[in-house]
Amino acid sequence: MxxxxxxxxxxxxxxxxxxxxxxxxxxxxxIVGIAFALATYYSMQTTLDDATLNFQRNNQVxxxxxxxxxxxxxxxxxxxxxxxxxxxxKDLTAEEQLYLAGDGQGIKRYFKYCTDHKVVGIQYLWGVIxxxxxxxxxxxxxxxxxxxxxxxxxxxxxxxxxxxxxxITMIVAMIIVATGPxxxxxxxxxxxxxxxxxxxxxxxxxxxxxxxxxxxxSAWFLGGIPTGWTAYAPLxxxxxxxxxxxxxxxxxxxxxxxVAGANITATVISMRxxxxxxxxxxxxxxxxxxxxxxxxxxxxxxxxxxxxxAMDRTFLTGFxxxxxxxxxxxxxxxxxxxxxxxxxxILLPGVAILMEIVPxxxxxxxxxxxxxxxxxxxxxxxSVLVWAHHMYMSGWLPMLNGPFMVTTExxxxxxxxxxxxxxxxxxNGKPWLKVPMLGVYAFLWNMLIGGITGLYLSDxxxxxxxxxxxxVTAHFHYTLMGAALTGAxxxxxxxxxxxxxxxxxxxxxxxxxxFVQIGFQILYLGMFIAGAEGQPxxxxxxxxxxxxSNRISTFGAYLIGTGFIVLLWAVIHxxxxxxxxxxxxxxxxTLEWTVPYPVPLVNxxxxxxxxxxxYGYGKAVK
Amino acid sequence: xxxxxxxxxxxxxxxxxSKFLKRGxxxxxxAWAAFYTAVFVVLGAYFYPKWMPTxxxxxMKAIERLMVxxxxxxxxxxxxxxxxxxxxxRHRHKGDTPPPDGPMIRNNRLGVAxxxxxxxxxxxxxxxxxxxxxxxxxxxATKDAPNALVxxxxxxxxxxxxNYPSLGVESNMLNLPIDRPVIFRIxxxxxxxxxxxxxLGVKADANHLATTLAQTTPTKLxxxxxxxxxxxxxxxxxxxxxxxVMTVSDFxxxxxxxxxxxx
Numbered sequence: 001m002x003x004x005x006x007x008x009x010x011x012x013x014x015x016x017x018x019x020x021x022x023x024x025x026x027x028x029x030x031i032v033g034i035a036f037a038l039a040t041y042y043s044m045q046t047t048l049d050d051a052t053l054n055f056q057r058n059n060q061v062x063x064x065x066x067x068x069x070x071x072x073x074x075x076x077x078x079x080x081x082x083x084x085x086x087x088x089x090k091d092l093t094a095e096e097q098l099y100l101a102g103d104g105q106g107i108k109r110y111f112k113y114c115t116d117h118k119v120v121g122i123q124y125l126w127g128v129i130x131x132x133x134x135x136x137x138x139x140x141x142x143x144x145x146x147x148x149x150x151x152x153x154x155x156x157x158x159x160x161x162x163x164x165x166x167x168i169t170m171i172v173a174m175i176i177v178a179t180g181p182x183x184x185x186x187x188x189x190x191x192x193x194x195x196x197x198x199x200x201x202x203x204x205x206x207x208x209x210x211x212x213x214x215x216x217x218s219a220w221f222l223g224g225i226p227t228g229w230t231a232y233a234p235l236x237x238x239x240x241x242x243x244x245x246x247x248x249x250x251x252x253x254x255x256x257x258x259v260a261g262a263n264i265t266a267t268v269i270s271m272r273x274x275x276x277x278x279x280x281x282x283x284x285x286x287x288x289x290x291x292x293x294x295x296x297x298x299x300x301x302x303x304x305x306x307x308x309x310a311m312d313r314t315f316l317t318g319f320x321x322x323x324x325x326x327x328x329x330x331x332x333x334x335x336x337x338x339x340x341x342x343x344x345x346i347l348l349p350g351v352a353i354l355m356e357i358v359p360x361x362x363x364x365x366x367x368x369x370x371x372x373x374x375x376x377x378x379x380x381x382x383s384v385l386v387w388a389h390h391m392y393m394s395g396w397l398p399m400l401n402g403p404f405m406v407t408t409e410x411x412x413x414x415x416x417x418x419x420x421x422x423x424x425x426x427x428n429g430k431p432w433l434k435v436p437m438l439g440v441y442a443f444l445w446n447m448l449i450g451g452i453t454g455l456y457l458s459d460x461x462x463x464x465x466x467x468x469x470x471x472v473t474a475h476f477h478y479t480l481m482g483a484a485l486t487g488a489x490x491x492x493x494x495x496x497x498x499x500x501x502x503x504x505x506x507x508x509x510x511x512x513x514x515f516v517q518i519g520f521q522i523l524y525l526g527m528f529i530a531g532a533e534g535q536p537x538x539x540x541x542x543x544x545x546x547x548x549s550n551r552i553s554t555f556g557a558y559l560i561g562t563g564f565i566v567l568l569w570a571v572i573h574x575x576x577x578x579x580x581x582x583x584x585x586x587x588x589x590t591l592e593w594t595v596p597y598p599v600p601l602v603n604x605x606x607x608x609x610x611x612x613x614x615y616g617y618g619k620a621v622k
Numbered sequence: 623x624x625x626x627x628x629x630x631x632x633x634x635x636x637x638x639x640s641k642f643l644k645r646g647x648x649x650x651x652x653a654w655a656a657f658y659t660a661v662f663v664v665l666g667a668y669f670y671p672k673w674m675p676t677x678x679x680x681x682m683k684a685i686e687r688l689m690v691x692x693x694x695x696x697x698x699x700x701x702x703x704x705x706x707x708x709x710x711x712r713h714r715h716k717g718d719t720p721p722p723d724g725p726m727i728r729n730n731r732l733g734v735a736x737x738x739x740x741x742x743x744x745x746x747x748x749x750x751x752x753x754x755x756x757x758x759x760x761x762x763a764t765k766d767a768p769n770a771l772v773x774x775x776x777x778x779x780x781x782x783x784x785n786y787p788s789l790g791v792e793s794n795m796l797n798l799p800i801d802r803p804v805i806f807r808i809x810x811x812x813x814x815x816x817x818x819x820x821x822l823g824v825k826a827d828a829n830h831l832a833t834t835l836a837q838t839t840p841t842k843l844x845x846x847x848x849x850x851x852x853x854x855x856x857x858x859x860x861x862x863x864x865x866x867v868m869t870v871s872d873f874x875x876x877x878x879x880x881x882x883x884x885x
Contacts, residue, residue: 156856163853228853234830235813235855322830328814329829362710364724371734393816393851394827395808395834402756409749416699416741420734423706428647429724430715444707452696456689459752461759464825465674465685468816468851532673534820536851539859543847587720618726 021078021096026111029077033211036072041065059244059313062222066248070211077113077207082200101199103601113207115199118599121185122499123206125492127213128180129568131173136564138166143523143557146550151541159540161224161242168229168246169216172253174480175295175342176209176260177488178349183264183288186495189592190282192273192610194602197266205260212252219245228538230339233320233331237312244313247306254303261292273591275610282590282614283372287352290376291345294383298341305334329396336387344383346480348376350487351418351447354440357494358425360588361437365615367424371417378414382407392460393467401460408458415451419444434586435509439490442517446482450475453528471531474524482520489516489567496571497585501597502578508570512563519559526552590614651705658708659701666693675821678842678867680762682823684755695748699741763837766803770837773798775808777815777828780861782848791882796848796865798840799873808834815861816852825851840867 044061074080085091092100101116102109109119142162145153154162188196196202219225222242227235236243268289272281308319309331318324320331359366366372385407392401422440431437453475456462466472496504530549535542542550584593591608633641642648670689677683715721773796774785785792796819798804808817810828817836818825821844826836843866850861868876877883 151859156859160853160856160858226853226855230853232814232852235853238813322832361721362724363721365726365728367727368729368734370729393825395829395832402753405752405756406749409745409752412745412748413738413742417734417738419703420737423703424727424730424733426706426710427727429710430713430721431710432715432721441707441711444703448700448703452693452700455696455748456692459688459692459748459755461681461752461755462685462688462692464681465823467825468818529673532670534675534847534849536818536849536859538853541859615728616726617723619723621725621727 019096019099021081021092021099024076024078024081024113025108026077029073029207032076033069033073036075037065037069040068056314056316058241059310062241062244063248063310063314066215066218066245067251069215070208070248070252073211074204074207079113079204079207100203101195101601113203115195115203116601117184117188117196117199117202118499120202120206121181121183123210124176124180124184125499127206127210128173128177129571131169131213132177132564133568135166135169135173136561138162138169140557140561142166143554145540146542147554148551149542149544149547154540156540157224157226160226160228160538161220163538164225164228164231164246165216165219168249170480171229171342171346172212172216172249174346174484175257177346177485178353178491179260179264179288179292180206181499182284182353182488182491182495183260183292183349185499186592187264187285187288188267188271189498189595189599189603190285190590191268191271191276192591192604192608193267193271194604194607196263197271198263201259201263205256205263208252208259209256212249212256215245215252216249219243219249230335231306231309232335233309233312233326233328234322236309236331237321244310247310247313250306251303251310254299254306257292257295257299261296264292265289265296273608273610279369280610280613282356283366283369284349284352284356286373287355287376288349290380291348291352294341294348294380295345297384298338298345301334302338302342305331305338308334329391329394332391332394332396333387336390337384339390340387341380341383343476343480344379347484348379350484350491351443352376353487353491353494354443355421355425356590357436357490358422358440359615359617360586361432361434361440362426362429363432363617364425364429365617366613367421367427369613369615372421375414375417375421378417379411382411382414386411389458389463392463405458405460409455412451412455415447419447434493435504435506435513436490436494436586438510438513439486439493442486442513443483443490446478446486446520449524450478450482453478466531468536469531470527470535470537473537474527474531477524477527482524486517492571494586495592496574497581498592498595498597498599500575500578501581502574503581503585505570505574505578508566508573512567512570515559515563515566517563519556519561519563522556523553523560524556526550526556588614589616647709650709654705654708655698655701657701658704659697662697662700663694666690666697675847676842676844677823678821678844678846679823679838679840681759681838682821683841684759685823688752688755691751692748695744695751699744762839766837766839767805770803770805771799772805772807775806775817775828776811777808777817777850777854777861778811779813779855780850780857782817782850782861782863784865786877786882789877789882791877791880793880794863796846796863797873797876798846798865798867799870800840800843800867802870803837803839806836808836813854814852815850815854818849818851819865820847820849822846827852843867843869 041061044064082092102114102119110123145159219242222245223240224242225246226239231246268285311317312319312321318326320326320328355372386404388400388404389408457466457475493504493509526549530546533546535546583596595603667690671686674686677686772787774787776783783794784796808826808828810830812830815828816825817828822838824836824838826834846865848863848865850858
């Protein structure tokens with residue numbers, strides 16, 4: 001008897017000489033993308049009216065070039081073949097669809113428009129690793145500059161660009177760090193699905209994001225960005241050509257996020273295995289779905305704000321420029337209506353990964369599944385009502401500071417539930433301190449500090465002092481890095497065996513964990529002190545009185561850098577030489593551990609039927 | 623009396639509670655929680671006043687008090703989290719095989735209710751305390767306004783300038799008389815800045831073509847560091863100046879020396 005996946009792989013592959021689909025890959029994408037970009041650039045340079053102001057004209061040319069690169073790349077890699085077939089009243093044949101799924105193409109499928117969710121997951125994983133590496137290197141340069149007063153390492157202009165590009169690179173990386181690799185690779189298997197709901201959109205979301213990476217990098221060569229990642233107007237309207245790269249990146253990224261968010265949400269709603277009722281869905285799936293569903297309404301406001309900034313810069317529309325009747329407050333609102341939900345878009349999947357890990361490593365059921373869901377939903381619901389706490393000091397309607405303070409502090413309550421779920425699961429258990437489980441403890445401490453410092457910042461009178469200081473920087477790194485990234489790294493060591501077929505080198509995992517977490521405490525303890533002492537954030541230089549706290553911070557930063565280099569080595573080394581992993585190394589009960597490595601094309605030979613939630617660990621208590 | 627000895631009565635809630643408190647794991651949790659709560663209380667009470675700069679205004683005093691009080695409010699939460707953190711680590715499973723099964727506790731409604739109730743009460747305390755502080759500072763501002771010295775603050779890439787319209791003085795130094803309320807009218811000549819006289823506990827953005835108000839009363843003589851707290855371009859880090867809270871006679875002398883007329 002042949003299994004379903006064998007039947008699928010035994011089907012004939014279309015003759016490679018005849019089909020266009022088989023000839024397209026990343027290389028053709030690059031060629032067509034660069035051709036589109038060059039054609040746009042030179043044609044606009046020559047045909048545009050000379051009377052247009054130089055500043056605007058330059059922005060028009062650069063923005064058009066960047067968008068045409070993105071479109072060209074997608075044409076070249078074959079993203080539009082399906083829609084084009086529909087236009088002429090046809091569709092892809094079954095063989096072509098199978099080819100697009102990357103069946104039997106080995107490593108080449110990672111460089112193609114591949115619709116297999118497992119391939120997309122690995123593509124996202126390496127994309128995220130690359131972004132974190134670049135953003136992390138920028139952080140090292142920032143800390144090197146701040147190691148001593150006197151701005152001895154780099155100029156203020158380069159420093160400001162580093163701050164902005166570090167910010168946006170890390171924000172983009174963190175938004176996809178959990179939902180990209182694990183949401184794509186693991187999640188469909190976890191819910192017992194054969195693939196995502198819209199496999200071609202899945203490939204589209206990754207390759208659209210991919211086109212944003214060179215655009216963002218080009219900011220560096222166009223003079224950088226002077227605004228930080230918040231890109232406040234009017235500074236952003238007046239900024240040099242590098243700003244166009246920032247704008248284009250955000251717009252492209254927003255498209256990718258919308259596509260990915262719709263796809264993940266649709267998959268979870270419509271493709272769960274038989275018997276997987278809503279109260280049997282693994283908690284990571286709940287967390288990731290709420291996160292991407294929250295991103296779907298949040299990101300368009302940022303996209304709109306960037307389109308308006310672009311129009312201000314190219315056509316003098318004056319949405320945000322007060323010189324021509326616009327308002328910087330309008331920009332700040334649009335930005336933070338995205339910006340505050342966005343931190344929870346980042347946080348929730350990381351926390352949900354840790355909630356998935358705790359029951360496995362203490363052999364107890366997840367404590368109060370309902371509280372976890374209520375906690376996630378409560379955070380997501382409140383998070384759209386808090387944005388103006390970033391604007392207490394902006395002068396915009398001080399009367400509303402009180403109400404925004406109340407909504408912000410209310411978030412402590414659902415966040416408390418998240419803690420309760422993890423603590424209740426740990427309670428009276430005997431934790432098995434493997435590398436993934438260490439992340440749970442790091443999360444508890446880091447999120448505690450991040451949460452409580454957030455309470456001070458949410459308070460209007462206290463924010464009078466703390467707003468815009470290093471204290472804020474330390475606070476949000478505790479939540480985004482200390483909690484969310486810790487969760488994602490724990491997830492990597494937890495699911496690494498399923499994604500690569502090998503165990504992640506354990507010793508390197510421990511070494512990396514301790515370097516990163518100890519360095520992290522040192523770095524941000526120093527930064528909390530500098531902020532409390534009164535050092536503003538985003539400064540390329542500071543007074544002598546902050547020298548000690550900054551020196552401490554820089555030392556901590558180097559420890560983190562060392563830790564992550566060890567982790568990167570472990571990921572690469574174990575991928576090729578690691579111990580072969582058993583099918584279920586941790587003894588977990590979720591569905592992804594019931595499939596072998598390599599995971600078959602359609603995941604399950606027989607579609608699974610679910611009869612309980614995946615947390616039935618432990619022995620009954622009287 | 624002896625008739626009733628054989629009857630098994632259901633324990634009252636009080637008895638169940640005292641029995642609950644005698645459990646070894648509960649006692650350990652409470653002991654660690656008390657320990658960590660005390661640690662956080664001490665850290666908050668000691669370190670914030672130590673790190674934060676000299677208190678030189680009514681507002682800065684309120685801010686420092688608020689930081690300490692908020693630490694006290696959150697200390698029990700920290701205590702509880704760190705208690706279970708420590709306790710489970712002490713009982714960790716060693717070895718390369720998965721640990722034995724733990725108790726299958728799927729939920730505890732009373733536990734969730736008590737935790738949520740306490741967390742909500744603590745949050746509510748913080749909210750009410752913050753609202754009271756916000757209100758009292760607003761009331762003080764209204765009461766003090768008629769008597770206040772008005773200072774017009776302008777941010778300009780990358781310098782601050784101060785205009786005292788009632789005195790006819792313009793300066794790059796922020797000098798203020800002690801114990802007299804001051805109203806800052808803040809604006810910008812170009813991009814967004816944020817006016818931050820650090821020791822006064824005041825911060826307000828400077829926006830182009832808009833005026834932002836902030837108010838406080840300096841209460842201590844000494845130097846004020848003025849910084850910019852909103853990234854404003856190339857030399858943002860260097861957009862700082864200083865000033866002084868002076869006695870009234872020193873302030874009048876300074877005003878006269880600047881060519882102004884004293885108040």
